[in-house]
Amino acid sequence: MSRLNVAIEAKDLGKDFGLTQAVKSVSFTVNEGEIFGFFGPNGAGKTTTIRLLCGLTKPTRGYAIVCGHNIVTDPTGVRRHLTIILEESIFYEKMNVSAYLKFFAAMTGQPSELKKQKIQEVINICELSDLLNKRIAVLSHGQRQKISLARAFLSDVPIMFLDEPFQGIDIVHRRRIRDYLREYVKKGNAVFFTSHNLIEAEQIVDRFAFIDRGLIIKIGTARELREQYLLPTYSIRVSDPIRAQQVLSDSLPVNECLVKGEEVVVTLKNKEDASKISSILITSGVTIMEMRMVGTMEEVFLRMRPNTEAD
Amino acid sequence: MTDNKNSSIESSEMHSYSGTLSMNARGKLRLISAIVLKDLTQIHGSGFIILLTLSILLFALIGFPSFIVANAAFGFRGQLHLGGAWTATGMEGMFVGSDPNRIFLSAITLVHVVLGYSIVVTMILIPAAFSIAYGQEITKGTVRTLTCYPVGVFEITIAKLAYAAVVGFIFGLPVFLLPTVVGLGKPVGDLFAIFLVAYFATLLIVSVGAFVANSITFVTKKMYIRPTLFANLLVMFSFLITSTILSILNLFLTYVSPVFRALGELTPISLYHQGRLLLMFVFGGTESPNWLIFLLPVSLLVLGAWLTLKLWPDIYEKE
Numbered sequence: 001m002s003r004l005n006v007a008i009e010a011k012d013l014g015k016d017f018g019l020t021q022a023v024k025s026v027s028f029t030v031n032e033g034e035i036f037g038f039f040g041p042n043g044a045g046k047t048t049t050i051r052l053l054c055g056l057t058k059p060t061r062g063y064a065i066v067c068g069h070n071i072v073t074d075p076t077g078v079r080r081h082l083t084i085i086l087e088e089s090i091f092y093e094k095m096n097v098s099a100y101l102k103f104f105a106a107m108t109g110q111p112s113e114l115k116k117q118k119i120q121e122v123i124n125i126c127e128l129s130d131l132l133n134k135r136i137a138v139l140s141h142g143q144r145q146k147i148s149l150a151r152a153f154l155s156d157v158p159i160m161f162l163d164e165p166f167q168g169i170d171i172v173h174r175r176r177i178r179d180y181l182r183e184y185v186k187k188g189n190a191v192f193f194t195s196h197n198l199i200e201a202e203q204i205v206d207r208f209a210f211i212d213r214g215l216i217i218k219i220g221t222a223r224e225l226r227e228q229y230l231l232p233t234y235s236i237r238v239s240d241p242i243r244a245q246q247v248l249s250d251s252l253p254v255n256e257c258l259v260k261g262e263e264v265v266v267t268l269k270n271k272e273d274a275s276k277i278s279s280i281l282i283t284s285g286v287t288i289m290e291m292r293m294v295g296t297m298e299e300v301f302l303r304m305r306p307n308t309e310a311d
Numbered sequence: 312m313t314d315n316k317n318s319s320i321e322s323s324e325m326h327s328y329s330g331t332l333s334m335n336a337r338g339k340l341r342l343i344s345a346i347v348l349k350d351l352t353q354i355h356g357s358g359f360i361i362l363l364t365l366s367i368l369l370f371a372l373i374g375f376p377s378f379i380v381a382n383a384a385f386g387f388r389g390q391l392h393l394g395g396a397w398t399a400t401g402m403e404g405m406f407v408g409s410d411p412n413r414i415f416l417s418a419i420t421l422v423h424v425v426l427g428y429s430i431v432v433t434m435i436l437i438p439a440a441f442s443i444a445y446g447q448e449i450t451k452g453t454v455r456t457l458t459c460y461p462v463g464v465f466e467i468t469i470a471k472l473a474y475a476a477v478v479g480f481i482f483g484l485p486v487f488l489l490p491t492v493v494g495l496g497k498p499v500g501d502l503f504a505i506f507l508v509a510y511f512a513t514l515l516i517v518s519v520g521a522f523v524a525n526s527i528t529f530v531t532k533k534m535y536i537r538p539t540l541f542a543n544l545l546v547m548f549s550f551l552i553t554s555t556i557l558s559i560l561n562l563f564l565t566y567v568s569p570v571f572r573a574l575g576e577l578t579p580i581s582l583y584h585q586g587r588l589l590l591m592f593v594f595g596g597t598e599s600p601n602w603l604i605f606l607l608p609v610s611l612l613v614l615g616a617w618l619t620l621k622l623w624p625d626i627y628e629k630e
Contacts (some may be wrong), residue, residue, distance in 0.1 A: 051625070054459070055623075056458060056459075056623070056624050056625055057623055057624075057625040057628075058623045058625070075463075075623065076461050076462070076463050077461070079458075079459070079460060079461045080461040083459070084459040086455065086456075086459070089456065090451065090452040090453050090455060090456055091453070091456075092349075092353065092453055093451075094353065095353060099352070099353075103345065103349045104460075106341075106345035106348070106349075107342060107345050107346075107457075107460045107462075108460075109338055109341050109342065151456075
């Protein structure tokens with residue numbers, strides 16, 4: 001793919017199954033160099049949206065351009081530019097891991113020397129060397145998931161679609177894979193990521209999109225969404241938490257101001273006062289070591305949903 | 312994009328492969344070959360046992376006994392000699408259509424027997440191989456992983472047919488040749504030609520069946536009938552409507568003669584029937600096949616392939 005800024009552009013994309021509108025109408029863009037998180041409750045339309053974007057199912061309405069290819073007119077062409085992990089991976093159970101990787105390396109169409117390099121690379125990333133001669137049927141859920149990820153990483157393509165990629169993966173490997181994905185997008189590629197685990201997603205996703213009942217309810221960065229949906233609560237690591245608590249409570253209208261170990265956690269009444277926190281503390285002789293906004297994306301999502309219901 | 316930013320030789324190779332793969336036939340062929348090779352290397356297990364069992368049964372129960380009997384029967388029936396076809400290798404007749412009430416009773420020659428066995432071998436092994444490869448891929452759902460790559464229903468159907476062609480040939484040729492060579496002592500070249508006619512006729516029928524089933528899926532938007540099932544049915548139907556089979560059935564089931572008479576009208580469209588006429592023609596007979604009939608399966612194949620290209624991979628989900 002040439003240097004396009006937009007990797008994916010979806011416009012009024014929708015899919016009906018009979019009378020059911022699985023995806024009503026979604027429009028968004030995914031930029032090159034970003035990990036785009038797509039979240040929502042069960043049945044919200046996440047997997048159907050992925051299937052639409054990958055050219056696996058025909059949209060009922062709308063279209064999407066993925067790497068310059070229209071999913072409606074060139075679905076196979078779209079799949080040349082992406083690699084996919086679907087939520088439920090189905091394996092050739094009787095194959096051993098080595099044969100499985102070789103087969104899917106062949107499916108990428110890469111020259112043989114590159115295939116070997118790629119296979120070795122994914123074996124290292126996913127730490128599969130001990131599993132190579134084992135049949136897939138005997139592997140655990142987590143090991144299977146690592147093989148799914150390895151399969152996806154074999155392709156050298158500009159977009160990855162990962163539907164619940166970390167299911168069953170242990171902490172060590174999650175970290176390695178997160179690092180790999182971060183490196184992947186640094187090169188200008190894009191990742192379309194879905195998960196039910198928003199806490200984990202926060203560690204990797206650049207932009208969040210929330211879908212509910214087939215409609216996108218919000219798109220934004222973690223910071224933007226927190227600012228919009230959560231009370232302005234800040235956790236500040238300071239040199240003197242007691243002093244910080246005192247000056248902040250005296251100087252600003254706060255809902256709550258608590259000391260938690262080396263930190264003071266303050267919930268402001270007005271968002272606009274956030275910019276005053278640092279100057280107040282510095283003037284009072286308190287050194288700020290770290291300051292961050294508190295509130296998880298889970299909380300953001302839970303606050304968003306009632307609005308949708310009201311709609 | 313990754314490769315855009317990397318100036319290494321490997322990277323440029325990588326870039327060129329994605330470009331080359333763009334839409335040329337070579338790229339498609341590479342993916343199809345990968346699937347065929349995967350199936351061939353994974354043939355062990357239940358699929359191999361099924362094919363091996365079928366081969367041994369065909370070989371032991373039909374192959375040797377029928378050719379030993381045929382050899383003896385044809386050897387001394389000079390009085391029923393039908394001049395012309397396969398005279399160089401001694402084609403002779405067993406039955407002569409003498410009873411006007413039995414309209415389908417016709418001459419059965421050695422070509423009928425050898426071709427018949429050849430058809431039985433190929434019509435069992437090729438559809439079985441197709442069913443094993445395609446059927447299992449659909450049933451187990453692994454086809455959904457395949458469609459994550461730039462292959463669609465068309466390429467997957469072609470790959471499975473190619474697999475059936477290879478496996479059908481590997482298993483079918485020895486099962487056919489060994490008993491016929493040993494039992495009949497006819498020239499191997501002639502026997503091989505007969506096998507090839509049956510083999511290609513079966514392969515064409517299976518292909519037509521698969522692509523017509525896909526066309527039905529395209530029209531109905533749901534896979535009501537699997538390509539494997541439809542291909543099997545079409546093969547059986549093509550075999551059933553041959554004049555030889557109708558003749559034999561009519562011998563034993565005279566009370567349903569009108570049914571056979573109606574089916575007899577369809578005999579000319581059977582590729583097996585046309586294949587026999589082709590062989591008779593090649594071996595020096597006066598009959599020749601109706602060449603126009605061959606346009607029918609070819610047209611169906613082209614139409615089916617065209618509609619298959621329009622299918623979305625989600626038909627494997629809706630099944």
